[in-house]
Amino acid sequence: MNFYTFTEHNLRHFTENVFLKMGCPPADAQLAADVLLRSDLRGIDSHGVARLSGYVRLWKKERINATPDIKIVHETATTATVDGDRGLGLVVAPFAMKIAIEKARTYGSGWVAVKNSNHFGIAGYHALMAVAEDMVGISMTNASPLVAPTYSSERLLGTNPMCYAFPAGKYPPVVVDMATAAAANGKLEIAQRANLPIPEGWAQDASGNASTNPHQLKEGGSLLPLGSDKDHGSHKGYGLSATVDILSAVLSGANYGPWVPPFVSFLEPPNDPVGEGIGHFFGAMRIDGFRPAQDFKDHLDNWIARFKSAKTIDPGKQVIIPGEPEYNYEAERKKNGIPLIDAVVNDLNELARKLAIAQLS
Template sequence: MSYYRIEEKALRAFSEESFQKAGFSEEEARIISDVILLSDLYGIESHGVQRFKMYHDNLKSGMVKKYNKTEILKETPVSATLDAHFGMGQLAAYRSMKMAIEKANKTGVGIVTVRNSNHYGIAGYYAKMACEEGLLGLSFTNSGAIMVPTNGRLPMLGSNPIACAMPAEPVDFLFDASTTVVTHGKLEVYRKLGKELPKGWALDDKGEESTDAGRVLDNFNAGKGGGILPLGGADEVHGGHKGYGYGMIVEIFSSILSMGMTSNNCLKGGIDGCCHGFIAIDPDIFGDREEIKNHLSEYLELIRKTLRAAGKERIYTHGEKEIEAMEDRLAKGILVNERTLNEIKEVAEGLQMDCSFY
């Protein structure tokens, strides 16, 4: 399948206009689009404009209640619990991390948990928000159950990513990864491309390994079982129980603390209901902020310069690949596959919008 380079500014302008036409304010459309486009700029195709049609379909179906606003259910100087009332996930998440940042700037720590939300994009966006304020940021979300627990064949947890960002030189530390081997969105991309899944990624409804992305996703959508394996794979020998455990930690910081829907109850009855967690920490509560930043920067540089394995040209630290991908895509355009472009055109036609970059 062909890929095309689309200018970032053109995609951003189209995205912002489309969400305004869908009923959001100019500022809300900017936030939603910023989250989506950062994923593509970082080279994370699974969570960028590839999800564009999904968001608009969810708005049309009513899964996303576009006029609903987040409500504070409980608040302390260091914490808050919010109910998103099934509104747009990016907006609930943005507000929540903003609250966590404000609390961290006042008290040193801010922890915010959210229930009854929708898909919020890449977890790293929100961790990065805190990092840009000189803070340590953490972001978590559960999602519709697609992770099969170790020794099981029914999905009980979502892809449940963990993101962590902290200031460093010359590149901030940024880690953002699902606790499954790959994400649900990655399987969507493989189905679009007509590619077989690598072995060790997924199971079919019988609990047997499957390389058919369409079958795995169809089983998931029909509630038949099967799904994606946790980090480490299918058994304890290779550490699958660790990925399963990391996924449970995400559930605790998102659905459990918020008293929201656990992954196995999300995406049922025409609603999503996923939950999020956000933490911002001011390094000054441990010592001098700049000295801590320098300490991390020195360690990261040591890692980059350590001895390389045979045949390997470079050791990356987390966040470097994303910055290099962004530089490439800002200069040359964002890579979009043919099927995703057709979906964007479909959205444009539905909203009676110009799609001249297509």
Template sequence: MAEQSKIWIDGGVLKQYATDLLVRRNIAPADAAVTVDNLIFADLRGIDTHGVMRLALYLERIDRGLLAAENRVAIVRENDGMVVVDGGNYLGPVAATLAMEKAVAKAKNGVAGLGFVRNNHHYGSCAYYAMMALPHDMIGFSCSNTTPLMAPTGGARRLVGNNPFAFAAPAGKYRPFVLDIALSVVAGGKILLAEKNGQKIPYGWALDKNGQPTDDPRAGFSDGGLLLPIGGHKGYGMAVMVDILAGVLAGSAFGTEVQGLADFASTKPLGTGHCMVALNVEAILGIRAFKDRMDALIEEIKSVPLAEGVERVYVPGEIEFEVHEKRSREGVPVSPKVVAELEALGASVGLPPVEKRSGPV
């Protein structure tokens, strides 16, 4: 949807409204703040699919008894180098944030810190957690498994999630390197949108339920189709690797055990798992030397000759930093449907309509 057709809301106003909404739904204020901070982080960076549009779905899962309404997060194992957190099928960012905070604290006392989360709910944007390491001059990594959306290479049934991961590394005079990707060629939401709009999809996005290439969006997703992994068998292998770290090793659900966020037919908890890593750069190389070397690498990337018709080469994360600056200044463009959902939820707990802007400023 073009930005012109969206409703503009100041990021701080949107954050406060969403937080008030959760608090009035009896979510503990600290937990509401952590959850909404993750959602607004995504909206400000232009990752709208992981922003406040998720809030209505979270609340519907609470209302249906599929998501815990009270904090049951618990540390189940811990030592000097790692922690294992049980998310208690509660709001996902709560346990995930705790795990990454612990990982950073442990890395400060050594070289690396690890955090694992089991039995959790959707945890939002991967980059949020990886980037928690940056203020400490550390490298951060975060990954999560998801409900199966892809088949193993050569298979014809959903078995592997498009399991996302994020990696963040500090630099000196340049912005940090931040890679945040899922492992399917395209998000399922894009295929659903094509189906809604009566459009074909490109071959190479999905297979039908029989494992055959298709340009029919319904056959490629909602009718049991399969998303295709990036890089073919390589993306499939990387997705399994993430499932091993976030599911098998974390002691969480894995493979077909992981439930779908929008699947209300299943009464099982999502069961998602996560793996967090913080690396103490100072202990390994020294932060000044590392940042100088990162700057040199980025400069080398930036100096590459441009292909015809290309104006600029971006470093991963650079576009999102620029969108964040723009939206922090101008406001967040939100679809009218999402605004209507938020305001309907707000009205049900006595909140007035959210304050809006006339457009970007």
């Protein structure tokens, strides 16, 4: 396995060209590229440019509308439901979060459910939009049905990520951005490209037996909820995943559970949908709706400092604040470039050939 390093500028230009070839308006192509590049910059390699061919594949199948008419279809003073018109989730999600932020500016909080959308990248991108406005940001989405509930071998839920983001003062924001499965499917894809086994506790085979095979999902197996198995708290991950599915889809009118149209290539959408597209859910809450924003940030700084100084089992290690590794990755990769493994580079250059655009160099 070899790594190649690319500048943020080169990857951004390449990614924008892919979305332009799909027929996206320039502003949408730039926004979609920004969401994917933010993932790579933050070290979440499973959700960055490595996903590009997946978006193109869905566009060719006419499951993604490159020029959607995104609109509010139901609204109150503090809530709204948005119809994404099958648009790129990378574009639909920021549209919806902006609505939540605007409502929060006026009323203290804003809540937006989304239907008829697609894969929206990393949840953290959208939650951090609220942090920039001195608000708490909340972002979540349902996803391809790859996860079996506790005690089941049937795939009924997605990895269903959720993110909570909080503005700090002298420290970076606290960003809790995680899948509600033991691992995101993208991590299995990374293991596949590297030809490496996955840790036990991530997946099970079709009979419910533990598996370290990174290709297990293509062979009828399933991912496990956060907590791994029934003896290690998987019911908690199952409960969190169910919460994301209900808020994102049952609330909005999107597909839920096993009816969610998949992003992965080895699954086809069910022919008996119960809603429209996939669903998201966003929230924004003004800090000063609870206490002065600077007071909150000063105390969150104190919270962070105390946790960073916690006594550790290994004297050479320090407690990690949620979002800290991603912040450090972003600083380093903006300076030194973004590494991609050869399998991803080859995939992107093959995509460029098919779309007749310039390859990565």
